[in-house]
Every structure is written in C-alpha cells, then in structure tokens.
Amino acid sequence: MRTRPLRVALLGCGVVGSEVARIMATQRDDLAARIGAPVELAGVAVRRPNRSRPGVPPELITADAVELVKRDDIDVAVEVIGGIEPARELITTAMEHGASVVTANKALLAADGAALHAAAVKHGVDLYYEAAVAGAIPLIRPLRESLAGDTVNRVLGIVNGTTNFVLDRMDTTGAGYSEALDEATTLGYAEADPTADVEGFDAAAKAAILAGIAFHTRVTAADVHREGITEVTAADIASAREMGCVVKLLAICERTADGASVTARVHPAMIPLSHPLASVREAYNAVFVEAEAAGRLMFYGPGAGGAPTASAVLGDLVAVCRNKLNGTTGPGESAYARLPVRPMGDVVTRYHVSLDVADRAGVLAQVATVFAEHGVSIDTVRQQVRGGEASLVVVTHRASDAALSGTVAALRRLDTVRGVASIMRVEGEQPK
Incomplete structure (x- = not known):
C-alpha cells in the first residue's frame, strides 16, 4: 500500500460536509484498504471559521477556500457548498491545480456542466457527482457506466424528498398544503426558504443532469419545463383519490417516438395507485429507468439528508482516489448524440x-x-x-x-x- 496519504480539501462543512468529515475519520482504515492508500483531510473551508465543529480538528478549518484548493498537495476537492458561486470558481481552480473534484452541486452542474466537464478533460482530472441526484441512491454511475452499452428511452421518478413528503401528508392525513409544508420544515425536510423545492427548481436541475447522461446530449435546467406544487389543492388530492390515483411531483425525461429528440419536464401529476411510484412515501425518492435491453429498472431510497448524501460523496471519493493511484480518470461527459430538446x-x-x-x-x-x-x-x-x-x-x-x-x-x-x-x-x- 502506498504510504503517502491522498489529501482531500473539503469545501463546506454543513449538514453534508460534517458527515463527510465524520465518516472519513471513523472509517479511516476501511477507506485506506478499499482505496489502496490512506486518505485524509488536508483542510476544511467554511464561511464562519469560529463556529464549533465537533469532530473536525480546529487546525484544519480555514476561511480561505481559494488558497486551500490552490495547494499543491491537494489530490481531491470535495465541494458541498452548493449554489453557483463561489462553487464554480473553487471547482475550476482546484482542477487547474491538478485536483479531481467530487461535488453534490446539482444547480451548478445543471447550469454549467459542459464547462466543468471540459475543464476536467483539459487538466486530466475527474469530475464525479453521484450525490447531486437522489442522495444515497446509486443512479448516476449506473446510467453512465452500467447502462453505457444500452439505449435508455425514459427516466421517470420522484427526485425531491421535500415535495414528496408534503404531497404524501396532504393525501394520507388530509392536511392542507401550508400545514404539510410546516410539518416538513419542523422535521428538517424543508429549508427555511423552501422555494427551490416546492417550485420545482431542485427537481428540474436533477432532471437536466439525468437527461444529459441518459440521452448522451447536453441538457440544462433552462431546457426543463418546470412546475411546482404550490398550486396543488385538497380538491386535486380528492379528485385523484376518486380516480384511484395519487398526486406526485415527477421528473420525466424521455426520447420522442422517433428517437430524434428528447423532452424533459418536472410537474405534479396524477398516477394510478397501481403504479410503483404511488407507494413512495414521505421524503423518499424513487426513479425508473427504461432501457431497450435492460428493460425497466427501479432505484429507491432516501434522496436527501446529511448521512445519505455523504454516503454518495464517499463513494465518489473512493473512485477518484483509486483513479489517482492508477494514473487514470473515470468516464467524463458523453454528449455525442446532440439531440434537440423539444418544447413542452x-x-x-x-x-x-x-x-x-x-x-x-x-x-x-x-x-x-x-x-x-x-x-x-x-x-x-x-x-x-x-x-x-x-x-x-x-x-x-x-x-x-x-x-x-x-x-x-x-x-x-x-x-x-x-x-x-x-x-x-x-x-x-x-x-x-
């Protein structure tokens, strides 16, 4: 086993970042055995360095994220800040200095994924982002690796836990939208400002990422038709029940019948109770992938939260560290098909x-x-x-x-x- 540790810059130490740091510490020996070399935190960049962060050595904390990713001894940068900036600058700077990147940043990938992939190729590093879609559920890697030899025709699913919790509560308890959202906030499923979730922005970003990988074409969040759940009423829920249906916020990405273009959309929809997605409760996610040879595959599990998302981050970290040791990189962007995205x-x-x-x-x-x-x-x-x-x-x-x-x-x-x-x-x- 190589003795020099692979060194990791952790950008962000909130709900997800703190779990990444904790797992890296508690699973240190197992991670080293799986990777083939020790892996350690070299620094943790945060906005408020004076805040107490149990389990994170104080000497690793820094407020200068740019200086951290410029260090020559950084092998991998893990970005869990979110948003467009400064995340984009930090990721590209890390790549310029030879670090591979693991990110959970769906908004940035959906807006500027092509540029990030191009930067990774230019600098000979990896860009991995399993945690950007559906938390702990393995979905990105099966799409871009396991199904790379197949033709994917449709990806359909529930990719936002907050909205699924709200709609589930409206259906099962008779709660109104506001009441259900308040409960989601109290339980920690919804942010203080839930706009990104309830207006469909979060799900649209994930749909763009999934469509791009599934159909080997570039799809941005701007290409995705988006509707949220704020207009769903108790009357809609009752009408769905009368029809033997339930209301879910769905992300639907599919090839057109002739295979010459694709569509991508996020909106509430009624689905029959017989459909497997109808039984996806509370804050869980589930995604169907329909491929020509593989048929219909279902991926199900917790789609958000610190520990589940950190699990996906650590899976990517192991993969890129292995690649570093072997002097290789994993799969990058596949956009050869260049299929047009049809309007709603x-x-x-x-x-x-x-x-x-x-x-x-x-x-x-x-x-x-x-x-x-x-x-x-x-x-x-x-x-x-x-x-x-x-x-x-x-x-x-x-x-x-x-x-x-x-x-x-x-x-x-x-x-x-x-x-x-x-x-x-x-x-x-x-x-x-």
Whole structure:
C-alpha cells in the first residue's frame, strides 16, 4: 500500500460536509484498504471559521477556500457548498491545480456542466457527482457506466424528498398544503426558504443532469419545463383519490417516438395507485429507468439528508482516489448524440381538468365542443352540483400540451365557464 496519504480539501462543512468529515475519520482504515492508500483531510473551508465543529480538528478549518484548493498537495476537492458561486470558481481552480473534484452541486452542474466537464478533460482530472441526484441512491454511475452499452428511452421518478413528503401528508392525513409544508420544515425536510423545492427548481436541475447522461446530449435546467406544487389543492388530492390515483411531483425525461429528440419536464401529476411510484412515501425518492435491453429498472431510497448524501460523496471519493493511484480518470461527459430538446407544447400525455361552470342546460355540450375543436378527445366527465355551484371534471385521452393549452384558453372565454379550477397531467396506466 502506498504510504503517502491522498489529501482531500473539503469545501463546506454543513449538514453534508460534517458527515463527510465524520465518516472519513471513523472509517479511516476501511477507506485506506478499499482505496489502496490512506486518505485524509488536508483542510476544511467554511464561511464562519469560529463556529464549533465537533469532530473536525480546529487546525484544519480555514476561511480561505481559494488558497486551500490552490495547494499543491491537494489530490481531491470535495465541494458541498452548493449554489453557483463561489462553487464554480473553487471547482475550476482546484482542477487547474491538478485536483479531481467530487461535488453534490446539482444547480451548478445543471447550469454549467459542459464547462466543468471540459475543464476536467483539459487538466486530466475527474469530475464525479453521484450525490447531486437522489442522495444515497446509486443512479448516476449506473446510467453512465452500467447502462453505457444500452439505449435508455425514459427516466421517470420522484427526485425531491421535500415535495414528496408534503404531497404524501396532504393525501394520507388530509392536511392542507401550508400545514404539510410546516410539518416538513419542523422535521428538517424543508429549508427555511423552501422555494427551490416546492417550485420545482431542485427537481428540474436533477432532471437536466439525468437527461444529459441518459440521452448522451447536453441538457440544462433552462431546457426543463418546470412546475411546482404550490398550486396543488385538497380538491386535486380528492379528485385523484376518486380516480384511484395519487398526486406526485415527477421528473420525466424521455426520447420522442422517433428517437430524434428528447423532452424533459418536472410537474405534479396524477398516477394510478397501481403504479410503483404511488407507494413512495414521505421524503423518499424513487426513479425508473427504461432501457431497450435492460428493460425497466427501479432505484429507491432516501434522496436527501446529511448521512445519505455523504454516503454518495464517499463513494465518489473512493473512485477518484483509486483513479489517482492508477494514473487514470473515470468516464467524463458523453454528449455525442446532440439531440434537440423539444418544447413542452410537443409533449403528449393525458389531463385532468376541473371547471367551475354555470348550473344550466347545455354547458356540457359547449365544453365538449371546445375540446373537440382543439383535437383533444374526452375520456370521462364527472359533473357535480353543490349548493347552486356546479363543476365539471374532464379527463382526456392523450393529447399534446399545446392542444390542451389552446383548449383551456378557449374554455376561459365561454360565458358558461366561471373558472378553470385546476389542470393536472395524468401519467401511468389509464385509470378506470
């Protein structure tokens, strides 16, 4: 075994970073045996160096992250700061000075992954990021290594634990959105500012990363259609239940039927209770990968949290350290396919549309005519009248998003339609 330790610069020592430091210390001997050389922390960069950090030697703490990654003795930089800057500068500086990089930074990878991969190639180092998507669940490595010889057609799943917890609570306890979000915050599943989660930004970044790897093409977060869960109501949850469905925030990345382009989207959707994703509870994540030869694969587990995410970080750390010892690098970016990302308007799926309408004869006929004029076929219609208020719930057959948007715009112009209460996509098997 090589005696000189591989030295690691840890950038960030919050929930995830502190767990990385703890595992490196408690599993020191096992990590050395698995890698083939000792591995040790050379420095820990933080914004507030005077804060107490149990388990981290004070002499390793520094506020100068740039100086840390410029050191010649750093073999690997582990970035768990998050955000775009200063993370981008620190990662590229570390690479320029010969360090491989392990990162959990989904936002940066989804925004500028191509440039980071190019920098890694230029400087002959690794860029690993298993922890950027779905926490402890092995997903990135199976996509870019285990399935490298297959053709992946679809990636579909729940990739944000906060939103899954909120929607699960709304479904199982009858809680409203705000009440469920408050509980998620109390339990530590939601940040003080939950915008990135509940508005779908977090899931969209992960979808971009997954689509890029799965389809060998460059996909950024800006290419991903994004809708959050803030508009999901108790009425939506109840309607889903009546249909034998449940509401989930889904990330859906898929090749078009002709294989010449791809789509990527994040939005709430109704899925039937028979679908395996319907049983994914609380803050767990689950992702389906559908490939031509391998068929349908499911990856399930805790998608966030300090220890699960640190597990993914340490897995990458072992891999890049092994590569360092062998003088090699692992797989980099594969974007040879260069497939265009189609707009959301081209996506074809089914829809659940809830309308507040006037309680008088002929309304249903008018509504049905509008759907027909826009080429959207109706599967089922439910009509309810309560205290003089009437509503129609329409579930469609498959239609393009653009056709549905045109339908809704025309419905809003009818004097018999008082409002469009909600629109939600329906995925999975046809509910009966």
